[in-house]
Amino acid sequence: MSDVNIKKLKKNAFRYSKVRGETASRIRIPGGLVSAKSMARIAEVAETYGNGTIFVTNRQGVEIPGIAMEDMDNVNRMIQSIIDDSGVNQEERDKGYPASGTRNVVACPGSRLCPFACYDTTEFARKMDKAIFPNNLHVKVAFTGCSNDCAKVRMNDFGIIGMTEPQYDPSRCVSCEQCVKYCGLRSVGALSMVNGKVVRDTDKCIGCGVCAYYCPTRAWTRSREHYFRLVLLGRTGKKNPRMAEDFIKWSDEESIMKIVKNAYAYVEEYIDRNAVEGKEHIGYIVDRTGFDEFLKWIMEGVELPEIAQINPRPYWGGKHYDKY
Amino acid sequence: MGYSFSREGFDAVLKALARTYRIYAPVTFAGQGRFTDVDVVRYDFVTDASQIEFGKKSEYAFKELLTPLSETLFYFTEDEVKEADAQPGEVLVFLRSCDLHALKRLDQMYLGNGFAEDPFYKRIREKLQFVLIGCPASFENCFCTSMGTNRTEDGYLFSVEEQDGKILCEVPSNLKLKQLFMENGAWIEKALPSFVEENDVRVTIPATVPNSIYKAPLWDEYTARCIGCGRCNFVCPTCTCYTMQDIYYTDNGRVGERRRVAASCMVDGYTNVAGGGEYRRTKGERMRFKVLHKIYDFRRRFAYDMCVGCGRCDDACPEYISFSNIINKVDQFVKEEKADE
Numbered sequence: 001m002s003d004v005n006i007k008k009l010k011k012n013a014f015r016y017s018k019v020r021g022e023t024a025s026r027i028r029i030p031g032g033l034v035s036a037k038s039m040a041r042i043a044e045v046a047e048t049y050g051n052g053t054i055f056v057t058n059r060q061g062v063e064i065p066g067i068a069m070e071d072m073d074n075v076n077r078m079i080q081s082i083i084d085d086s087g088v089n090q091e092e093r094d095k096g097y098p099a100s101g102t103r104n105v106v107a108c109p110g111s112r113l114c115p116f117a118c119y120d121t122t123e124f125a126r127k128m129d130k131a132i133f134p135n136n137l138h139v140k141v142a143f144t145g146c147s148n149d150c151a152k153v154r155m156n157d158f159g160i161i162g163m164t165e166p167q168y169d170p171s172r173c174v175s176c177e178q179c180v181k182y183c184g185l186r187s188v189g190a191l192s193m194v195n196g197k198v199v200r201d202t203d204k205c206i207g208c209g210v211c212a213y214y215c216p217t218r219a220w221t222r223s224r225e226h227y228f229r230l231v232l233l234g235r236t237g238k239k240n241p242r243m244a245e246d247f248i249k250w251s252d253e254e255s256i257m258k259i260v261k262n263a264y265a266y267v268e269e270y271i272d273r274n275a276v277e278g279k280e281h282i283g284y285i286v287d288r289t290g291f292d293e294f295l296k297w298i299m300e301g302v303e304l305p306e307i308a309q310i311n312p313r314p315y316w317g318g319k320h321y322d323k324y
Numbered sequence: 325m326g327y328s329f330s331r332e333g334f335d336a337v338l339k340a341l342a343r344t345y346r347i348y349a350p351v352t353f354a355g356q357g358r359f360t361d362v363d364v365v366r367y368d369f370v371t372d373a374s375q376i377e378f379g380k381k382s383e384y385a386f387k388e389l390l391t392p393l394s395e396t397l398f399y400f401t402e403d404e405v406k407e408a409d410a411q412p413g414e415v416l417v418f419l420r421s422c423d424l425h426a427l428k429r430l431d432q433m434y435l436g437n438g439f440a441e442d443p444f445y446k447r448i449r450e451k452l453q454f455v456l457i458g459c460p461a462s463f464e465n466c467f468c469t470s471m472g473t474n475r476t477e478d479g480y481l482f483s484v485e486e487q488d489g490k491i492l493c494e495v496p497s498n499l500k501l502k503q504l505f506m507e508n509g510a511w512i513e514k515a516l517p518s519f520v521e522e523n524d525v526r527v528t529i530p531a532t533v534p535n536s537i538y539k540a541p542l543w544d545e546y547t548a549r550c551i552g553c554g555r556c557n558f559v560c561p562t563c564t565c566y567t568m569q570d571i572y573y574t575d576n577g578r579v580g581e582r583r584r585v586a587a588s589c590m591v592d593g594y595t596n597v598a599g600g601g602e603y604r605r606t607k608g609e610r611m612r613f614k615v616l617h618k619i620y621d622f623r624r625r626f627a628y629d630m631c632v633g634c635g636r637c638d639d640a641c642p643e644y645i646s647f648s649n650i651i652n653k654v655d656q657f658v659k660e661e662k663a664d665e
Contacts, residue, residue: 111360118360145360164360172393174585175569176554195571196583209360216555217393217586218364218384221356 117145118162163207242318326515458485458517465635554588
């Protein structure tokens with residue numbers, strides 16, 4: 001097997017390996033939740049065509065190494081049930097994944113499991129994956145249930161952090177002050193006592209829900225609406241690694257879907273045509289066009305809820321290894 | 325005498341009753357639990373039968389009506405005091421057998437404990453009537469049969485229970501109700517409420533508890549496990565402790581109000597006294613006080629146990645501490661102490 005189209009191989013979600021003639025199959029697990037059946041199939045692929053080992057990746061995918069390049073078609077047929085099971089969009093059956101540019105959509109376990117999570121991260125991540133995959137553009141989206149950011153969404157182009165707007169019923173408050181105590185210990189200290197009742201500093205509050213979690217009487221409860229903080233354009237890498245910066249506080253789901261989809265059109269327009277392998281982090285494009293241009297594109301048709309606060313001037317720091 | 329209703333028929337009864345009474349019943353509050361998209365069942369006023377949660381144990385007890393979590397007693401200006409207005413009208417409370425037994429404990433504490441009655445409790449209590457919700461099966465953590473609170477023979481206007489899509493009501497007396505029920509439902513011979521006869525959880529209460537329990541090592545575990553959140557007290561239908569607050573309004577410090585709010589013997593500060601003393605510092609000591617009050621100390625004063633075995637404390641504990649388990653540990657300790665004598 002000497003003539004292999006490596007560009008096609010990569011696009012088909014196989015990896016270019018340092019071992020000549022070998023590759024690795026990259027399985028997407030949007031939202032990070034996989035059925036035991038698919039997990040067993042992954043193991044089966046590794047036993048049949050790989051070397052019996054499986055890499056668990058940082059983006060919640062798995063990579064099955066040690067696959068001979070001539071077995072790629074067999075592997076694609078074998079992973080069909082995994083693709084079906086995960087609901088990932090496909091172009092042709094038994095041909096594996098149609099793209100690898102837009103990365104697996106990451107999510108922490110979210111409200112299906114975690115007591116702190118403010119929404120069903122898995123569901124939102126799957127919905128996002130459905131909307132943006134397959135696509136060859138290098139885009140990273142990640143979802144985390146609360147401000148703890150266990151999913152490290154600030155290392156992504158789009159990071160979605162769950163929020164709840166605490167609802168307070170003073171008639172159920174007995175001044176036990178546990179919300180004040182734990183908001184201080186576990187969160188930002190946005191609560192204080194005035195005349196035996198709790199006052200919330202709405203500017204300081206990050207909507208983490210710690211008050212509702214600790215309140216023993218249901219004086220504090222979660223808002224019916226699920227809200228999100230959207231953070232933008234974090235990245236790792238050699239030139240200028242940096243954390244994503246806050247863009248919208250108290251966004252709704254629909255707006256986030258629109259913004260991410262809009263960003264693809266912006267990238268199509270402004271990506272460096274000579275970028276190596278057609279890959280350029282969105283942040284570098286924005287560094288070139290200016291944030292205002294980016295803002296114009298991504299906010300097209302977006303109607304934020306009244307409560308939403310937008311940061312029109314995010315400033316990114318990080319390391320500038322490429323500057324001096 | 326019993327009656328059988330369709331859902332619509334029962335709703336018509338409820339709507340008619342709502343003209344005379346405010347109706348207080350368990351309600352499912354969507355998404356208002358501790359965790360995201362988790363409901364909570366607690367009491368509230370309803371106007372429609374479909375709002376009443378018949379299928380679940382309410383996580384918080386009906387006592388919030390009688391002893392509000394936070395209640396303003398009176399307002400004061402420089403030289404005048406104005407008592408807070410009482411809520412108008414009669415109230416019909418839907419509750420289960422264990423809770424009707426809990427009512428007896430609340431009455432004991434507020435109306436029959438020493439020479440004085442509590443007027444703020446009394447003025448609410450006088451306006452209450454009760455509807456007994458039947459229990460066809462025990463819920464998780466209930467131990468009502470061990471506490472003898474599983475059955476209730478009187479003290480309610482009528483009973484209500486859902487059976488095969490029908491609402492069954494038994495009316496012990498009250499001619500007026502019978503007429504209303506007849507108009508909206510069908511007479512049936514028997515519509516007696518179900519009572520739980522067996523729980524998965526059983527407890528044995530020791531007849532007497534020696535003073536050596538005070539330093540028993542069994543409490544140490546709870547110093548480490550309990551986080552002192554007080555949920556066990558706030559959900560308990562028989563916990564009656566409160567604390568007082570005098571509030572001076574921030575924009576005019578010469579005017580204010582006196583409130584009483586529910587207190588918890590597990591929460592920090594409960595035993596704090598002037599000068600910085602704190603009588604029960606560790607969670608283990610607080611647990612000992614609470615448990616013995618519920619299953620021993622109250623009985624020494626009133627000849628029956630305070631705990632009604634509803635198991636809400638076990639349902640609510642975020643650290644999975646089981647009160648019924650502690651009762652049995654106390655019993656075991658007492659038996660071992662006796663064996664040593």
